[in-house]
Amino acid sequence: MEYLEFKIKCSEDFREILIAELAAIGFDSFLETEDGIDAYSPEESFDRESFQQIIDEYQEAGQISVLEGKMPKVNWNEEWEKNYDPIEVDDLVYVRASFHESKPGFAHEIVINPKMSFGTGHHATTFQMLKLQGQIDHAGKRVLDVGSGTGILAIMAHLLGAKSVEAFDIDDWCVENGNENFDLNGMHTRMGLGTIRDVKLQGLFDIVLANINKNVLLDEMEIYSSLLIPQGYLLLSGFYTEDVVDLEERAKEFGLTLLKSSAKDNWAALILQKA
Template identity: 75%
Template structure:
């Protein structure tokens, strides 16, 4: 089966949101490049109208340009291995792939073979979530990871001493990849498939992690709040700093108070606490 290939040049801060949007309309493979992202969709199920609608939505803000081509299906694993480097979050955690050597000097190490899932620690949102997790006690806690992607935040929760971790994602590719990563990191759990409404996780939880995008968060924050124990923590990222006010308006109405806020490359992350 042939794939359509689109080489998208865009501003760096828009890469992850474009990946998230395109994954919802049939694109199943993504590769970050120096100029932006290369994205791939099966030619027999490509939805051009939806694709062009997403590009037009971000065209000006992201300075998008596109080159289109067609390729035979390739070894995606080999492609991302050429472009994937380890990252560190202070001395808290070293994130590497299985083909990288370990490094001394870190409190924790996470092994992630990301394939084409989201969340390797490279993006500002994932980086901030990991850093903020390290600042909140996870020992003996029940943790829920919403839209888990590679499973990196769930793995971090496990390493920080969580008693129970549940995770799920809407993408079956992410679920397969996340389960592989859980096994690589010694976790005997299975990622669920579906939205939070589909999965219907059984609360209450001490900590809920949600690194998704603004629109999903605005819709689902009331569900997160309902799943939290009193004094529980809600970690949010996947949005820009100017969006914080919109999210806090809903959060405050649900009795969630801002504990911490961070920013990296114009992306924001929040830690909220249920009163």
């Protein structure tokens, strides 16, 4: 199988957006670069019309340019090993791939072998979510990770002492990768496939984690609230600092109060609590 390779230069704020959009149309591997991202799609399933629509939509705002090429099937493990660096979130957690050595001095360690660049800890949204998780008592709690990606936030919840963790994603590639990462970190949880409206969630949760994007968060806010116990916590990220007001106003409609916000590289994260 041959792959089409797209070297995409873009502003930093648009890397995660493009990865998400391209994954939705069949791209199956990504590498972040100094200038943007390298994106790869199997040639036989490449949807050029949808690809061009995505590029056109974000081209001006994201200062996007594209260089297209073709390459044979890639040893992605080798590529990740070249490009994936460990992440340090204060002294809370050290996030590494299996080919990195452990490092002392951290309360926790997460091993992630990402098949795509979702949720590796490198992006400001994931970094902030991990940091905020460290400020919430997870011990003995029931936790839900919405749009789990690599499963990194679910794994963090497990390490922080959660009694049970449920997770799901709309992408079967993420589900496969997430389950592999759960195994690497000693979790017996299996990631579900589907949207929050598709998966069959039972009962209430003490903590709900959702690192997705503004539009999805606004649309699903009522569901998040309905899944929380009174005084339960909702941690959100995946949106810009200028979007915080919109998220906070939406959350208020469903009895959720903003307790704390953080910002990194113009990306925001929130801790909300249900009345």
